[in-house]
Structure formats: structure tokens, C-alpha cells
Amino acid sequence: MKPRIVTISRQFGSGGRTIGEMLAKELNVAFYDKRLIAMVAKESGLALEFIEETGEYSSTNSYLFNMYMSVGYNHSGYAPDVLSPADRVHIVQSNLIRAIAEKEPCVIVGRSADYILQEREDCLNVFIHADIEYRVNYAVAHYDVPAADAKKRIERIDKTRANHYRHYTGQQWGVASHYHIALDSGKLGLTRCRDIIAAAARGDDIEA
Amino acid sequence: MKPRIVTISRQFGSGGRTIGEMLAKELNVAFYDKRLIAMVAKESGLALEFIEETGEYSSTNSYLFNMYMSVGYNHSGYAPDVLSPADRVHIVQSNLIRAIAEKEPCVIVGRSADYILQEREDCLNVFIHADIEYRVNYAVAHYDVPAADAKKRIERIDKTRANHYRHYTGQQWGVASHYHIALDSGKLGLTRCRDIIAAAARGDDIEA
Numbered sequence: 001m002k003p004r005i006v007t008i009s010r011q012f013g014s015g016g017r018t019i020g021e022m023l024a025k026e027l028n029v030a031f032y033d034k035r036l037i038a039m040v041a042k043e044s045g046l047a048l049e050f051i052e053e054t055g056e057y058s059s060t061n062s063y064l065f066n067m068y069m070s071v072g073y074n075h076s077g078y079a080p081d082v083l084s085p086a087d088r089v090h091i092v093q094s095n096l097i098r099a100i101a102e103k104e105p106c107v108i109v110g111r112s113a114d115y116i117l118q119e120r121e122d123c124l125n126v127f128i129h130a131d132i133e134y135r136v137n138y139a140v141a142h143y144d145v146p147a148a149d150a151k152k153r154i155e156r157i158d159k160t161r162a163n164h165y166r167h168y169t170g171q172q173w174g175v176a177s178h179y180h181i182a183l184d185s186g187k188l189g190l191t192r193c194r195d196i197i198a199a200a201a202r203g204d205d206i207e208a
Numbered sequence: 209m210k211p212r213i214v215t216i217s218r219q220f221g222s223g224g225r226t227i228g229e230m231l232a233k234e235l236n237v238a239f240y241d242k243r244l245i246a247m248v249a250k251e252s253g254l255a256l257e258f259i260e261e262t263g264e265y266s267s268t269n270s271y272l273f274n275m276y277m278s279v280g281y282n283h284s285g286y287a288p289d290v291l292s293p294a295d296r297v298h299i300v301q302s303n304l305i306r307a308i309a310e311k312e313p314c315v316i317v318g319r320s321a322d323y324i325l326q327e328r329e330d331c332l333n334v335f336i337h338a339d340i341e342y343r344v345n346y347a348v349a350h351y352d353v354p355a356a357d358a359k360k361r362i363e364r365i366d367k368t369r370a371n372h373y374r375h376y377t378g379q380q381w382g383v384a385s386h387y388h389i390a391l392d393s394g395k396l397g398l399t400r401c402r403d404i405i406a407a408a409a410r411g412d413d414i415e416a
Contacts, residue, residue: 129384182384
């Protein structure tokens with residue numbers, strides 16, 4: 001089955017978001033990252049800044065959230081007020097990602113989309129990483145991060161992404177076998193990463 | 209820097225060895241797996257069957273081995289009799305892999321070659337995996353493994369490979385960020401995996 005959806009998980013500063021954007025342009029499909037956040041904001045009535053922060057970086061140990069998920073309400077699209085704002089963001093966001101995947105071929109960066117869409121067979125799940133030196137340089141050049149803080153900030157962001165992923169998926173972040181393709185953007189370069197993923201996404205020889 | 213050496217680590221039954229063979233043919237370079245084992249056997253004076261078993265699947269907790277490695281003798285090519293046979297195999301094998309990498313462009317499957325050659329900048333390190341159903345079918349078709357035993361046997365072999373890798377490298381096996389390219393052969397197919405790796409190995413746009 002030819003993939004319709006490409007999900008991209010990435011270490012901070014690996015250029016994974018940029019690869020996703022280049023890929024969506026190459027494949028001529030929709031691209032979701034901040035735009036997705038804005039949609040979530042609109043739908044949930046929660047503040048944009050809060051969603052941007054919690055949508056990928058927070059984790060809770062809410063008893064209510066686990067209960068809510070375990071009884072299968074998570075597919076209903078309804079995120080009750082009794083849940084914490086972080087958990088509500090996660091639920092609204094998950095339902096939005098499912099709806100987007102249903103609607104159109106696209107590239108989705110971050111937001112644990114690989115896990116949220118795990119039951120679909122038309123997803124190609126990608127992980128982008130690079131060594132710390134590459135990511136420090138990338139973050140300084142692209143995100144206005146001061147060079148002195150870059151390494152610490154990268155490690156903190158990766159740690160919070162990993163915690164968030166573990167909390168909402170029960171799985172370890174960055175394990176090769178969770179992704180169909182994992183690439184070192186520092187070694188391979190962004191363009192080659194885009195080309196590898198685009199070729200795989202175009203291939204109708206891809207097995208389900 | 210254009211890669212000269214491709215190392216391939218792989219889950220049992222993922223077809224990683226076959227991809228390595230196809231890749232070496234495509235790139236017209238030497239291919240090392242069993243041939244490497246035979247060379248180790250000849251050099252160490254240890255029995256071939258023993259090496260095949262311990263070279264990738266054993267782990268020890270030898271105090272002597274750790275002491276030997278910590279004082280930096282591991283690069284000397286000398287594996288003293290006082291060490292266990294498993295540790296001697298590892299040391300002789302490591303030195304052989306270093307010598308091969310120095311000698312000629314090649315594809316090396318297994319044997320923790322990615323870790324052994326970690327100081328070289330001309331290596332492209334690859335990990336091949338697939339889901340358990342694919343690997344059960346592959347093992348039954350290619351390795352004469354009875355279908356009833358296949359799943360258990362695959363899990364046991366992966367576990368011993370992971371233990372061996374952790375013992376000799378101190379690292380977790382199968383973490384995406386340890387490899388430049390990690391691919392799901394069940395999803396992508398063996399030929400596409402070969403093509404992706406070959407394109408990256410040929411690219412002189414590859415950054416060191």
C-alpha cells in the first residue's frame with residue numbers, strides 16, 4: 001500500500017521540521033506543524049501559547065487522564081473539563097490528527113502523530129536525528145538560541161519530548177524499530193533525507 | 209567525506225544480511241560476514257563453531273576482560289590466554305575488523321562493527337529491522353526454522369544480540385541515533401533498502 005501520510009519525529013535542532021516542509025513541497029501534499037497547533041487552539045478554546053508548550057513537551061500523571069483513555073473515550077473527540085489542560089490538549093490534538101489523516105495526504109511533524117495514527121496502514125513513520133555538535137550549530141543558526149546555552153537547551157527539549165512521548169504512548173522515544181525510516185541529517189544532509197523519504201513515500205511497491 | 213565502509217546491524221529475520229550482500233554487489237566492494245568468522249577462526253586458533261556462536265551472541269561479566277579493555281590493550285591485537293574464549297574471540301575479531309576497514313572499502317554485517325569502527329569518519333552505519341510477523345515468515349522461509357518455534361527463537365536471538373552489544377559497547381542496541389540510516393525492511397522491501405543505502409554510500413555530498 002502506497003503511504004498517504006508521512007509522520008516525522010525529530011530531535012531538536014536536527015532540521016527535521018525543515019525536511020518535513022521540503023518533503024511536503026516535493027510530494028505536493030499538505031504540511032502540518034504550527035498550523036496544526038493553531039487548529040487545536042481554535043477547537044479547544046485553549047490559549048495558543050499554552051498549546052504550543054504542552055502539545056509536545058508536557059507530561060502529567062493524571063489518574064483521571066489514564067482512566068479516560070482506558071475506557072476508550074479518547075476516540076470520541078470529547079475532552080471533558082475535569083481533565084487537566086495538558087491532557088485536554090493531547091486528546092483534542094489526537095482527534096484532529098486522526099481527522100487530518102482521514103481527509104488528505106500530508107506530512108505531519110511531531111505531536112506523537114506516529115503513535116496516534118498507528119492503526120492506519122498508509123503511514124510512513126520517520127525519525128530524524130543528528131549528533132549534538134550539528135544540532136548546536138543548527139539551533140544557533142535557525143532558532144536564535146545563544147551559543148552558550150544551546151547544548152543545555154537541546155538536551156532539555158529532547159528530554160521533555162521523550163517524557164511526553166513515553167507518557168502518552170507508553171513507549172521509548174527514538175527506538176529504531178518504531179520508525180520505518182530513521183536518518184542522521186547531520187551525516188546525510190537535509191536534501192538527501194528529503195529524497196530518501198520522498199522516494200519511499202512515492203513507491204507503490206511499499207508493502208503494508 | 210564519502211563513506212568507504214558500510215556496517216549493517218540487523219534484527220534476526222529482517223533480511224539485513226541479504227541486503228548487505230546485495231549492497232556489496234551493487235557497490236562492487238568486499239562483503240564480510242561468515243568469511244570474517246572464518247578469518248577470526250584461523251587467526252585465533254579457536255574452533256569455527258565456537259566463534260560463530262560467541263562472536264555475536266555471548267556476553268560475559270569477566271573481571272579480567274574489563275580490566276584488559278580499560279588499560280587500552282584492546283588495540284594491540286593480542287588476546288592473552290588468561291581471558292575467557294568469548295572475550296578472546298571479541299578482541300581478535302575487533303582487531304580483524306579494524307584491519308579490514310583499513311585495507312579496503314567493504315560491507316560488514318553484524319559483529320558490532322559500527323562500535324568497533326566508531327573512530328573512523330568514513331563509515332556509514334545502518335540498522336535493519338522489521339515487525340515480528342515479517343521476521344517469522346522470513347526465518348521460516350530462509351533459515352529452515354520450524355514455524356512453531358520461529359517467534360520464540362527470533363526473540364531469543366535478538367535478546368542475546370542485544371546483550372552481547374551492551375556488554376561489549378556499553379550501549380543499547382537498536383537506538384535510532386546510533387545509526388546513520390535505520391530501515392524497516394518489511395515495510396520498504398529489501399531492494400529499496402539496498403537502493404537507499406547504496407545512494408547514500410555513493411554520495412560524495414555526505415558530510416563527515
